[in-house]
Amino acid sequence: RKEVEQDPGPFNVPEGATVAFNCTYSNSASQSFFWYRQDCRKEPKLLMSVYSSGNEDGRFTAQLNRASQYISLLIRDSKLSDSATYLCVVNRGAAGNKLTFGGGTRVLVKP
Amino acid sequence: DTAVSQTPKYLVTQMGNDKSIKCEQNLGHDTMYWYKQDSKKFLKIMFSYNNKELIINETVPNRFSPKSPDKAHLNLHINSLELGDSAVYFCASSQVTGPPRGTQYFGPGTRLLVL
Numbered sequence: 001r002k003e004v005e006q007d008p009g010p011f012n013v014p015e016g017a018t019v020a021f022n023c024t025y026s027n028s029a030s031q032s033f034f035w036y037r038q039d040c041r042k043e044p045k046l047l048m049s050v051y052s053s054g055n056e057d058g059r060f061t062a063q064l065n066r067a068s069q070y071i072s073l074l075i076r077d078s079k080l081s082d083s084a085t086y087l088c089v090v091n092r093g094a095a096g097n098k099l100t101f102g103g104g105t106r107v108l109v110k111p
Numbered sequence: 112d113t114a115v116s117q118t119p120k121y122l123v124t125q126m127g128n129d130k131s132i133k134c135e136q137n138l139g140h141d142t143m144y145w146y147k148q149d150s151k152k153f154l155k156i157m158f159s160y161n162n163k164e165l166i167i168n169e170t171v172p173n174r175f176s177p178k179s180p181d182k183a184h185l186n187l188h189i190n191s192l193e194l195g196d197s198a199v200y201f202c203a204s205s206q207v208t209g210p211p212r213g214t215q216y217f218g219p220g221t222r223l224l225v226l
Contacts, residue, residue: 034214043201043217044154087154097142097207098167099215101154 001026004102006088011107013078020074021105023088031093033064035073038085038104047073047086078109114138115218117202123224124192131188132221134202142166143185144203144215145177154201160185161207192225199223 006023013019025033033050048055050062050071061074075082088102115136124130136143144167145157159167160179174190185202202218 043219045217046214049214085152097205097215098156098159100156103151103153 002103003027003100004088004090006086006102006105008103009106009108011105013075013082013107013109015078015080015109015111017078018074018076019078019107020072021086021107022070022072023102023105024068024070025088025090025100026069027090027092028066028069029092030069030090032091033071034089034091034099035060035062035071036087036089036101038087040084044087044101075107078107080109080111083107083109115202115204115216117200117218117221119221120219121222121224123226125226126192126194128192129188129190130192130223131186132200132202132223134185134187134218136183136202136204136216136218138204138206138216140204140206140216141182142205142207143179143182144205145185145187146201146203146217148199148201148220150198158185158187192223194225197223197225 035047036044037047038044048057050064054063059076063072085104085106087104090100118133142161144159148154157171158177163179176188179185199220201220203215205215
């Protein structure tokens, strides 16, 4: 079983719609959680950190469920520019801040 | 100004050759990383240096040797290149002590193709 698992998609989303997807992680000792975004042929970039209480950043909402070991990302009012691969990332807190990346969920926003 | 830069951006070479990729960060971070992203898009950590000291060394063939001359630079040398080494190699940096713990900044990547 992979340490961080995501539905690869693609999620085809009409512009203006809401899309949500999850990621599960296997190591219960994981300490911090992130969503990164990767555009085609570009580097990953931090989208947002994920906190236990849930957090929002504009149209993006992230939730963490430690009991069930999953993280979610919801995008409201989807824009064409939201088309990207969203990477779920977990930090186990080991030396060196080793990040473990999921395989990514591809989102395609269409007009 | 580029925060994390890598050279070269593209590298096409023959099997058996030796090549190096260079990385520099101007963010003042104390930790740098090398990642490999294969054709299936999985991003996997290879190495990490904190203040020039190797702290993460994943299961990577010993043909791969990282070198950090100072905390702003982390280079990757690959000996005897194989077809399976073809991938995108990303350098990243972070400040280990800063919140949120583990945020990393990536370079643009080096696309390596071994023929």
